Amino acid sequence: MSEVASTPEPPEQPQGDAATLASSVAAKQRAGGVIVPVLTAVIAFLIGGLVVLATGHNPLAAYHDIFNGAGLNWIFHPTTDVANTAAYNLSQTLLQTTSLILCGLAVAFAFRCGMFNIGGQGQYFIGLYVANWLGWSFAGMSPLPHVLIAVVCATAAGAAWAGIAGVLKATTGAHEVITTIMLNWIAIWVGEWLFGDGGPLQNSANKTVPISNDIAAGARLPVFWGQQQLQGLHVGFFVAIAALVVFYLILNRTTLGYEVRAVGFNPDAAAYGGISVRKNLIRAMAISGAFAGLAGALDMLGYLYHFGQSDIPVSQVGFLGIAVALLGRNTAVGVGIASLLFGALLFGTTHGLSAGSSSIDPSLAGNLTYIIQGLVVLFVGADVLVLSVWNARKKVRRRGGGSAAARAEAPA
Amino acid sequence: MSSAPWTDRLDNPVSEKLRDPAATGYAGLLLAVFAGFLAIPPIEARQVAWSILVGLVAAFLGLWTATRGRRRLGIGAIVAGFTGMGLGALAMQSSTGNLETVFNASLVAQMFAFATPLVFGAIAGMFSERSGVVNIGLEGMMLMGAFWGVWGADKGGSWVVGLVVGALAGGLLALLYAYFAIHLRADQIVGGTAVNFLALGITGYFFFQLYHGNYVSQGVSTIPDVNIPGLSGTKFLGPAIGDLNLMIWAGFVLVIVSYIVVFKTPIGLRIRACGEHPRAADTVGINVYAIRYGCVILSGCLAALGGVYLSDGFGGGTFNDNMTAGRGFIALAAMIFGNWRPFGAFGAALLFGLSSAIALRLQVYSASASTLFNVLPYVLTLIAVAGVIGRTVPPAADGKPYSKQ
Numbered sequence: 001m002s003e004v005a006s007t008p009e010p011p012e013q014p015q016g017d018a019a020t021l022a023s024s025v026a027a028k029q030r031a032g033g034v035i036v037p038v039l040t041a042v043i044a045f046l047i048g049g050l051v052v053l054a055t056g057h058n059p060l061a062a063y064h065d066i067f068n069g070a071g072l073n074w075i076f077h078p079t080t081d082v083a084n085t086a087a088y089n090l091s092q093t094l095l096q097t098t099s100l101i102l103c104g105l106a107v108a109f110a111f112r113c114g115m116f117n118i119g120g121q122g123q124y125f126i127g128l129y130v131a132n133w134l135g136w137s138f139a140g141m142s143p144l145p146h147v148l149i150a151v152v153c154a155t156a157a158g159a160a161w162a163g164i165a166g167v168l169k170a171t172t173g174a175h176e177v178i179t180t181i182m183l184n185w186i187a188i189w190v191g192e193w194l195f196g197d198g199g200p201l202q203n204s205a206n207k208t209v210p211i212s213n214d215i216a217a218g219a220r221l222p223v224f225w226g227q228q229q230l231q232g233l234h235v236g237f238f239v240a241i242a243a244l245v246v247f248y249l250i251l252n253r254t255t256l257g258y259e260v261r262a263v264g265f266n267p268d269a270a271a272y273g274g275i276s277v278r279k280n281l282i283r284a285m286a287i288s289g290a291f292a293g294l295a296g297a298l299d300m301l302g303y304l305y306h307f308g309q310s311d312i313p314v315s316q317v318g319f320l321g322i323a324v325a326l327l328g329r330n331t332a333v334g335v336g337i338a339s340l341l342f343g344a345l346l347f348g349t350t351h352g353l354s355a356g357s358s359s360i361d362p363s364l365a366g367n368l369t370y371i372i373q374g375l376v377v378l379f380v381g382a383d384v385l386v387l388s389v390w391n392a393r394k395k396v397r398r399r400g401g402g403s404a405a406a407r408a409e410a411p412a
Numbered sequence: 413m414s415s416a417p418w419t420d421r422l423d424n425p426v427s428e429k430l431r432d433p434a435a436t437g438y439a440g441l442l443l444a445v446f447a448g449f450l451a452i453p454p455i456e457a458r459q460v461a462w463s464i465l466v467g468l469v470a471a472f473l474g475l476w477t478a479t480r481g482r483r484r485l486g487i488g489a490i491v492a493g494f495t496g497m498g499l500g501a502l503a504m505q506s507s508t509g510n511l512e513t514v515f516n517a518s519l520v521a522q523m524f525a526f527a528t529p530l531v532f533g534a535i536a537g538m539f540s541e542r543s544g545v546v547n548i549g550l551e552g553m554m555l556m557g558a559f560w561g562v563w564g565a566d567k568g569g570s571w572v573v574g575l576v577v578g579a580l581a582g583g584l585l586a587l588l589y590a591y592f593a594i595h596l597r598a599d600q601i602v603g604g605t606a607v608n609f610l611a612l613g614i615t616g617y618f619f620f621q622l623y624h625g626n627y628v629s630q631g632v633s634t635i636p637d638v639n640i641p642g643l644s645g646t647k648f649l650g651p652a653i654g655d656l657n658l659m660i661w662a663g664f665v666l667v668i669v670s671y672i673v674v675f676k677t678p679i680g681l682r683i684r685a686c687g688e689h690p691r692a693a694d695t696v697g698i699n700v701y702a703i704r705y706g707c708v709i710l711s712g713c714l715a716a717l718g719g720v721y722l723s724d725g726f727g728g729g730t731f732n733d734n735m736t737a738g739r740g741f742i743a744l745a746a747m748i749f750g751n752w753r754p755f756g757a758f759g760a761a762l763l764f765g766l767s768s769a770i771a772l773r774l775q776v777y778s779a780s781a782s783t784l785f786n787v788l789p790y791v792l793t794l795i796a797v798a799g800v801i802g803r804t805v806p807p808a809a810d811g812k813p814y815s816k817q
Contacts, residue, residue, distance in 0.1 A: 055621050116601055174797040177548065177601050178748060182790040182797075185738055189787045198780035313734065322605060363620045370613030374606045381602030382592045 037327050037334065037380070041341065044375035048368055052360065061359035062368075069352025070344035080225065089352045091226050091233040095303060096317075097343030099124070101240040102295035103321025104339055105247050106162075106288045108330035110176070112251060113284030114264035115169070119162060119180025121318025122187035123289040126161040127154040127296025129194055132307055133201055135215030135300060143218040150219055151297045158293015159286040161187065166285025170278035176285070184318075191312045211308030221302045236298035241336075243291065248332035250287070260284045292318060316370075320346065323373045326380040345369045433482040440473030440489030447496030448503070463500030467493045519769055520652035524660045525726055527765025529554065529736075531663040532718025533743025534750065534757035535670050536711040541752060542674060543707035544687040544700075546811040548604025549589050550715045551740025552611030553582040557716025558723040558735045559615040562632060563622065565724050571633045574724050575717065582716020583709050585611060590708035594701055597813035608740075616733050623731075632729030635659055635721065659721040666714070671754040683707060687807035690814040700814050715740065745793035752806060764789040 049059035067073060071089025079087050103120045110117035131154040138146055165183060168174040194201040194212075201212045226232025251257035262270040263280045271277050295317065300307065320342050327341070328334030349365035360368075447467035470493030478486025533550050540547035547553075561578025565571045589607045592598040638661055640654050674680040682703055685693035690700045722739070723731050742764055749763075750756025767788040774782035 051617065055617075118601075118605065168794075168798050172798045174794075178744075178797050179794060181548075181741055182745065182794045185741060185790045186787045186794075188738075189783065189790075192786070193780055193784040196780055196783050198778060199783075313737070319609070323609070326602065361620065364617055367613045367616035367620065370609050371617060372613075374608075374610030374613055376606075377602060377609060378588075378592060378598075378606035381606060382596040382598030 037329060037338075040376055040379045041327060043379060044372045047375055048372045051371060052364075052368065055364075057360050057364070062365065065353060065359050066345070066348040066365060068348075070348030071352065072344055072348075088226065088230075089347065092231065092352065093340075093344045093347045094225075094233050094237055095231065095343075096346045097339045098234075098237045098240045098302070099295040099299050099317045100320055100324050100339035100343050100346070101335060102243055102291045102298070103318050104324030104328060104335040105243055105321075105332075106290075106292035106295070106318075107321045107325035108328065108335055109247065109251075109260075109291060110162075110284055110288040111325060111330045112264045113260045113280060114267065115176045115281065115285065115288075117162065117165075117180055117285065117288050118177055118322065119165060119183050119289075119318075120292045120321040121315070122180065122184035123158040123161050123292035124296040124299075124318040124321075125187040125191055125312070125315070127158040127293030128300050128304075128307060129191060129201065129296075130154040130157040130293075131297040131300035132212050132215060135219040135305075136213040139216035139218070141216075141218060146216070146219045147221065147301060150301060151294065154297035154300070155290045155294045158296060159290035162289020162292070163282060163286040166282040169285070170281045188312055191307075192309055195307060195309050195312075209308075210310070212306045214306045215301065219301055220305065221298070231303045234298070234302035236302040239294070239298060243294065244332045244336050247291075247335075256283070292321070320373060323376050323380075327376050342369075342373070345372065433477045433480040434485065436473045437477035437482050437485035437489050440470045440477060440486075441492050443467075443470035443473065444489060444492035444496040446470075447493065448499040450500050460501045460504055463497050463504070467497030467500065469493075470496060517649075517651040519766075519773070521656060522769040522772070523762060523766040524653075524656055525765075526768040527761045528657070528660045528663045528726070529718040529722050529739050530743045530746050530761035530764055531667065531758055532659075532721065533715050533740055534746040534761050535666055535754060536714035536718070537744055537747040538670070538674070538750075538752055538754060538757055539683070539707045539714070540711035541747070541810050542687045542807055543683045543704045544690060544807060544809040544812065544814065545590070545593055545704055545708050546600040546604065547589075547708070547711055548601055548744070549585070549607030549611075549740075550711075550744050551736055551738065552604075552608040553585050553712045553715040554719035554722070554740045554743070555608075555611045555615050555734070555736045556581040556585050556712075557719025558727075559619060559719075559731050561716070561720030562723040562727075562729055562731045563618075565634070565729065566632045569633060571635045571724055574633070575635070575720050578716045578720035578724075579713040580716075582712040582714075582719065584712070586709045586712020586715075587705075589712070590705050593708070593813065594704050597815060600811050600813070612734060615731075615735075619731060619733065630729075632724065634729045635725035657721070657725045659717070659725050662717075667754050667758045674754065684807070686814075687809055690809050690812075694814075694816065700816075704814075715743070718743070742789050745789055748806075749793050749796045763792075 045063070049063065052059040052062050068086070069089060070093045071086050071091070072093070074084075074086040074090040077086070081087055103124060106120045106123060107117050131150045134146075134150040134153055138149070141149075161183060162180070165174075165176045165179040168179050169176045193199050196202065196210050197208070199210075203209050203211055203213055205213070220228065221234040221236050223232035223234050249257075251261060259270070259275045259280050260283070262273065262275055263277050263284070267277045270280075299317075304311075324335055324338040324342055328336070328338035346369060349369045350362050353360070353362040353365055443466055447463050447470060450463050450466060471490045472493075474486045474489025474491075474493055476486070477489060480486075533554055536553070537547050537550050557578035560581035561574045563574075564577025565574025568574065568577065585607060589603055592603045592606075593600045635658050637655050637657050646654070672680075674683060682693065682698050685696075685698060686700050686703045686707075693703075694700050718739075719736060723729070723735060727735070743761070746760035746764055747757045749760035750758065767785060771782050771785035771788075774785055
């Protein structure tokens with residue numbers, strides 16, 4: 001069996017009619033427009049509401065509390081005063097949105113090259129570890145170079161981690177889904193080792209606590225809304241917004257982006273047109289990982305400041321990035337909006353809810369986030385469902401409103 | 413007479429077989445394992461020279477194999493030879509007392525205990541993928557089994573009810589996935605990822621709703637251990653296999669049965685046909701959709717049984733949030749590592765189970781090293797899919813939705 005496999009052939013031969021994931025998504029995007037993702041989210045929230053109703057809670061009250069918990073009621077009485085609960089909650093929602101944007105972009109960029117990067121979580125962790133290490137090991141350095149070094153190295157580390165999957169795909173044809181899943185778990189266990197007893201990044205002052213050192217004051221990102229001690233919103237938020245613009249510009253205004261999209265639509269055609277498929281697979285994966293690594297760096301330098309063994313299984317940002325990218329149709333604007341939705345959901349269902357007074361317990365609501373996330377991903381993966389609902393409605397409208405249409409057409 | 417090279421005199425059928433590249437390659441691999449084993453309990457060689465000697469012989473056999481066409485196998489044996497040498501040398505650094513706490517008969521029992529969820533998960537994944545449906549959702553289906561299984565055992569009062577309820581819950585989630593993957597032709601990887609999120613949310617939600625996030629009440633009926641009467645007094649077999657959980661034995665049976673079903677029966681042929689070339693299968697009158705639905709649902713039930721074992725057998729009737737903690741993905745890895753075959757998957761599951769068991773025991777040396785040991789299954793799978801040693805070959809139509817014409 002091994003002799004047969006060693007004959008030189010291009011990796012990943014697309015089989016005849018099977019279009020890549022990216023091209024099918026693009027086709028459905030043209031077909032469904034903005035309505036489909038909106039409908040997807042609405043259906044997911046409805047089903048989530050049914051679960052809440054079936055277990056004896058009031059879904060309307062629950063969603064209202066989650067809405068307020070996420071600070072979205074801030075728009076009714078805007079203020080910059082973070083002593084105000086709504087304003088504080090909104091700042092926390094935006095904090096979550098920051099890393100979600102970047103993790104969403106990580107999934108979206110690979111998607112546009114026809115790859116499914118499930119490894120956002122692992123790349124995020126690697127960026128986080130590196131930022132943590134550099135954040136406290138050069139204490140006393142002047143702030144700007146310190147932050148820059150930590151951010152750049154963490155981003156590069158995320159890119160390298162994802163690059164492993166890219167290189168394996170380009171050279172051996174190993175499926176990126178399998179390799180990124182494995183890399184995720186390797187990153188998780190490496191983290192358990194780094195921060196665990198006797199690990200290299202474990203607290204140097206207290207050897208029994210499986211938590212890292214706090215990063216140096218100089219390496220912390222400036223907070224522009226709220227207070228640093230109270231986990232205020234840091235300038236990384238603007239970096240994430242800028243990343244959305246960069247993502248758009250790279251994909252739509254550069255040769256690199258053109259090549260990446262060409263490979264994503266049809267690797268055969270791209271290769272025929274003189275584009276190196278292998279080079280673009282590696283490049284797209286590395287850029288993808290860079291986004292996730294940057295997310296890790298901003299979270300670490302922006303508000304976490306330290307990390308421990310117990311934080312590892314709790315973190316789900318990288319996985320949420322999958323839902324964000326899919327719901328956002330792998331476009332810059334879409335990812336931005338979907339990140340805000342999931343950021344609101346993430347904070348609004350957990351810390352934003354007060355345990356005693358709200359109509360649904362945060363522990364229940366937190367899991368509601370996963371259910372909604374799962375439904376969104378499920379429905380986006382099967383656009384057929386949402387499209388068919390949409391088409392059926394169009395048909396009904398055409399039949400019901402047939403006379404109106406006929407009347408409109410009659411004069412012409 | 414003297415003109416003939418000396419090797420001609422060896423031309424008899426037996427030596428022919430022995431000099432076959434495959435034979436020398438596998439012999440090299442075995443010797444490499446032996447080089448590592450020299451240092452640990454039954455033998456306990458105390459001199460590094462022994463390990464180096466055996467490891468070098470293994471590497472030599474690998475080199476010989478590699479030069480005669482079987483390059484991957486040969487390189488594998490060479491790498492394994494040097495790894496065995498290194499591990500043997502490392503083990504000889506430590507005291508025999510420590511070695512005996514790590515490597516003893518109960519290690520075998522622990523290996524089986526860690527491997528069993530993986531065995532169920534890997535066989536589950538094999539059925540689904542052999543029929544042409546990628547199942548990334550194993551983790552979620554296993555998690556469903558873990559929670560609803562222990563819930564069933566608690567409310568139904570018997571572990572049998574737990575097994576049934578757990579399998580049903582996993583099967584139900586698999587049915588949902590099958591509907592999306594087969595009927596709606598959704599992307600299977602996206603769908604599988606969604607299944608994992610859903611299961612995480614559903615189990616977490618109902619764990620809090622039904623048990624307030626606390627432990628499941630004490631005294632839940634748990635899956636019993638099978639006590640083999642004759643073995644309890646013996647030195648090695650007693651602690652190794654004398655008192656294994658029922659589900660571990662069920663796992664062994666499952667591997668054999670699934671091998672027979674997939675490779676020796678007409679229904680297995682149909683399953684494989686759907687995974688290799690659904691159009692051809694359809695042409696000869698096989699109902700591709702029915703086969704795929706059946707396989708995915710069976711896959712969900714089996715993965716869930718692995719989950720029930722985790723919560724109601726291994727865990728002794730407890731549950732906690734995200735209890736499977738990536739075991740579904742290790743099962744997926746075991747299936748890939750085992751090349752989509754029952755015995756291959758079983759072997760890989762045992763290897764991964766052994767590495768987990770050793771990782772747990774290595775804490776006598778160093779907590780941090782034992783933690784790092786847990787990455788082994790993932791690294792090995794990464795190497796396997798990259799095709800450095802041998803190549804894994806998925807079913808040809810794996811992951812491709814089928815639409816009838």
